[in-house]
Amino acid sequence: MKRQLILEDGTILVGEGFGSDVNTIGEVVFNTGMTGYQEILSDPSYCGQLVTLTYPLVGNYGINRDDFESIQPAIKGFIVKEASDFPSNWRNQMSLDEYFRMKNIPGISGIDTRKLTRIIRNHGTLKGAFCNIDEDAKTVLETLRAKPLANDQVKQVSTVAPYASPGRGNRVVLVDFGMKHGILRELNKRDCDVVVVPYHFTAEQILQLSPDGVMLSNGPGDPKDVPEAKAMIAGLLGKVPVFGICLGHQLFALSCGANTEKMKFGHRGSNHPVKDLATGKVAITSQNHGYTVEGDSISGTRLEITHVALNDGTVEGLKHKDYPAFTVQFHPEASPGPEDTNGLFDRFLEMVDIYKQGGVLNNA
Incomplete structure (x- = not known):
């Protein structure tokens, strides 16, 4: 037909x-x-x-x-x-x-x-x-x-009620803005005790679950269409380690005073080169996003750019200068795509362990 x-x-x-x-x-x-x-x-x-x-x-x-x-x-x-x-x-x-x-x-x-x-x-x-x-x-x-x-895509795809994916390790609260199963698989592989919660959960509701760390998932649409997340993320910073992916990265930036903007046609594919500014290493990454963090908006915030896209120079990673929190625009869990950056899940859990043992509250 x-x-x-x-x-x-x-x-x-x-x-x-x-x-x-x-x-x-x-x-x-x-x-x-x-x-x-x-x-x-x-x-x-x-x-x-x-x-x-x-x-x-x-x-x-x-x-x-x-x-x-x-x-x-x-x-x-x-x-x-x-x-x-x-x-x-x-x-x-x-x-x-x-x-x-x-x-x-x-x-x-x-x-x-x-x-x-x-x-x-x-x-x-x-x-x-x-x-x-x-x-x-x-x-x-x-x-x-x-x-x-x-403009309500996150509402359409987020879970409507919290649920558990039990493990014996660190408790991670995963905020579902449109979570890919690959993120949950990576946490399960590391024996995390995962609690998945809806996008509209408040910081207070999340902290009541006694998390060792919080993950902000990927998701669809314009991050500015999810105003609930801004106060929630701000309320978590300094109280628990945070790791954000894709939309979670953009929402983290907004909560810290940066800005986001719509891209002309976005990044969607499994061959996007990204440079880690601390090591100089380049990884091939999987990406799917139509919005980006505006690079010039980082000045005046307590954020630092950690990764950039080599094709167009857009922001691909951030960390907070004062609190244990970092984010990436790309997908370290791939699904589909290369697994060059899969170790970021281990880095997050190492941060969680240091924080639990009374380590210094920074992300240096």
């Missing part, structure tokens, strides 16, 4: 539909990863987005039970050059088409994804709409331009 992708700038791309046949509207973004489509489609940070994969063949190893990053995908749709009809892998349980039908998610294949990616790189992210080929493009375009994008 033919399907249209209509962009708010008037561009119309025609392809073949797969998955659900529902019409949908979302923000069109692109990811440059060559593998890991199952982790990408189930990453809560893509909530409300139409995700374009630049690698031309998608679905060739199918869908399996082990590689999900959430139980319920939050993406609005998938845009690919070619969707494999006959996946082949020993773990394969169903095709991409079968999975999307089951989850009521639309997809479109046969699209010139190189052209679409160039449009986004030149003009920035755009709103887009999936619709059937027989629908009037002018009417769809008018609806698309008039409809604002959602």
